[in-house]
Amino acid sequence: MHANYIAGQWAEGPSQRSNINPSDTRDQIGRYAQADLNQVEQAIEAAHTGAPAWGLSSPQQRADVLDKIGSEILARKEEFGELLSREEGKTRPEGIGEFARAGAIFKFFAQEALRLRGDKLASVRPGLEVEVTREPIGVVGLITPWNFPAAIPAWKIAPALAYGNAVVFKPAELVPGSAWAISEIISRSGLPAGVFNLVMGPGSVVGQALLSDARIDGLSFTGSEGTGARIAQAAVQRGAKFQLEMGGKNPCVVLDDADLDTAVNCVVQSAFFSTGQRCTAASRIIVQKSIYAQFLERLAAATRSLRVGHALAADTQIGPVVDESQLAQDLHYIAMAKAEGARHICGGEQLKADTPGHFLSPALFADCDNRMQHCQEEIFGPVASVIPADNYEHALSLANDTPFGLSSGICTTSLKHATHFKRHAQAGMVMVNVPTAGVDYHVPFGGRKASSMGSREQGTYAAEFFTTVKTTYLQA
Ligand code: NAD
Numbered sequence: 001m002h003a004n005y006i007a008g009q010w011a012e013g014p015s016q017r018s019n020i021n022p023s024d025t026r027d028q029i030g031r032y033a034q035a036d037l038n039q040v041e042q043a044i045e046a047a048h049t050g051a052p053a054w055g056l057s058s059p060q061q062r063a064d065v066l067d068k069i070g071s072e073i074l075a076r077k078e079e080f081g082e083l084l085s086r087e088e089g090k091t092r093p094e095g096i097g098e099f100a101r102a103g104a105i106f107k108f109f110a111q112e113a114l115r116l117r118g119d120k121l122a123s124v125r126p127g128l129e130v131e132v133t134r135e136p137i138g139v140v141g142l143i144t145p146w147n148f149p150a151a152i153p154a155w156k157i158a159p160a161l162a163y164g165n166a167v168v169f170k171p172a173e174l175v176p177g178s179a180w181a182i183s184e185i186i187s188r189s190g191l192p193a194g195v196f197n198l199v200m201g202p203g204s205v206v207g208q209a210l211l212s213d214a215r216i217d218g219l220s221f222t223g224s225e226g227t228g229a230r231i232a233q234a235a236v237q238r239g240a241k242f243q244l245e246m247g248g249k250n251p252c253v254v255l256d257d258a259d260l261d262t263a264v265n266c267v268v269q270s271a272f273f274s275t276g277q278r279c280t281a282a283s284r285i286i287v288q289k290s291i292y293a294q295f296l297e298r299l300a301a302a303t304r305s306l307r308v309g310h311a312l313a314a315d316t317q318i319g320p321v322v323d324e325s326q327l328a329q330d331l332h333y334i335a336m337a338k339a340e341g342a343r344h345i346c347g348g349e350q351l352k353a354d355t356p357g358h359f360l361s362p363a364l365f366a367d368c369d370n371r372m373q374h375c376q377e378e379i380f381g382p383v384a385s386v387i388p389a390d391n392y393e394h395a396l397s398l399a400n401d402t403p404f405g406l407s408s409g410i411c412t413t414s415l416k417h418a419t420h421f422k423r424h425a426q427a428g429m430v431m432v433n434v435p436t437a438g439v440d441y442h443v444p445f446g447g448r449k450a451s452s453m454g455s456r457e458q459g460t461y462a463a464e465f466f467t468t469v470k471t472t473y474l475q476a
Helices: 037-055 059-075 077-090 094-113 151-162 174-187 202-212 225-238 260-276 289-304 324-339 391-398 415-424 457-466
Strands: 002-004 009-011 015-020 028-034 119-122 127-137 141-142 166-170 196-198 218-222 241-245 250-254 282-288 345-346 365-366 384-389 409-410 428-433 467-476
Touching: 002 037, 002 174, 002 345, 002 365, 009 015, 009 166, 015 174, 028 077, 037 127, 037 166, 037 196, 059 077, 059 094, 059 151, 059 174, 077 094, 077 174, 077 218, 077 409, 094 345, 094 457, 119 391, 127 196, 127 391, 141 151, 151 166, 151 218, 151 282, 151 457, 166 202, 174 196, 174 260, 218 225, 218 457, 250 260, 250 391, 260 282, 260 289, 260 384, 260 409, 260 467, 282 391, 289 345, 324 365, 324 384, 391 409, 391 415, 415 428, 457 467
Parallel strands: 141 166, 141 218, 166 196, 218 241, 250 282, 250 409, 282 384, 365 384, 409 428
Antiparallel strands: 002 009, 002 196, 015 028, 119 127, 127 467, 345 365
């Protein structure tokens, strides 16, 4: 039984939830406490009580705590990577890679705790000095999705603590194992009681309770658009700070001057790796007509060759879909693509394996029209739609013709087109000759339009959300 962590103590919940392996649904990874409103209340109160002293703690204390957490995560990345693959379905290298990234993020923000800068300016009024400083915002509620169960918690918890905030952390109910493992390390890191609290449980109860509580000064959320809209509404109503990272419908443009090996590799990785369950996955593959047939043939061959299977099997490239309801959503959109007249090239079938799991072959559709519903809505599965484009200008306009704006990719050897695309792609992240998914941990992450709201996560830009600016005027 894995308990919640509240006010420096492990607290069993009134109920429990099983964590099931999507590669083998007979495999129960563990039982995890589910908080009720009473426990959420205790966690919020503990954070509220712990925040002032932590906010005034020395940067060295915060750096030491974060560095210790990061070091242990890195030292145990193989063990935790396997746990992540077991609970979420990413392949083992992807699971280990995600924990390596989580560890690196803690170590990065350990150093950032020492680097929080201010400004000192001369006033326009004689004899006055002006200082601009940053302070923690207080208590933050961190709500995370299931698809990056280690990296996303890390990139919220680490800056929150580095900049002196107290945390109430609510991970996704589907994958509590990685979140619990990180929390267990945090519980031994030397943080004062109450500064970090873990409350597991359903979004509709535990998450919802964080939205309306006046003691929570900021909400940092990653997840679906629908939940994000609720959070924004609740935060605006009571004047709390908020930051939302949501869905994507990311394009990958392939021009006729692209290196085709690079382009096929970019598309396959962007669309299908991590079972397409990445907010930065490419699902609209926009291909210039002059190479359309040739490129499609190579992409189809590469897609058919992908090995789908148990996430922990050595030769697996694509693990299972995370659960039954996501599988149903994927199959729904695959049926929709067929009904909308997209040409089915391959995949999209449920597969039987040695273990009972949610296996789906990567689905490729061609001759799609960007206005089709399945080309406008986020599927969040291994489904790619190839859309023909007349020329570069047409491809760019198709790439931007989406409600979302997270990641936008292009494969080209033309400096002119790459440079123009960098400037004109309506997305928070632009990828030239690299997959749309796969980002560094020390630079900003986030999108535009319906994909994001509020300031950026990661890197030094994380300070925008997790601190508040004070301007002081002083006459000596
Ligand atoms: P989700 O919105 O269903 O859940 C996200 C979190 O919100 C979970 O912890 C959930 O319990 C909680 N939640 C649900 N209802 C809530 C409520 N009423 N109040 C408060 N919290 C509530 O999303 P998901 O299915 O876990 O994740 C998939 C989505 O996340 C996709 O849309 C994907 O694109 C998006 N995502 C975005 C990014 C990004 O950085 N842009 C990264 C990863 C995933």
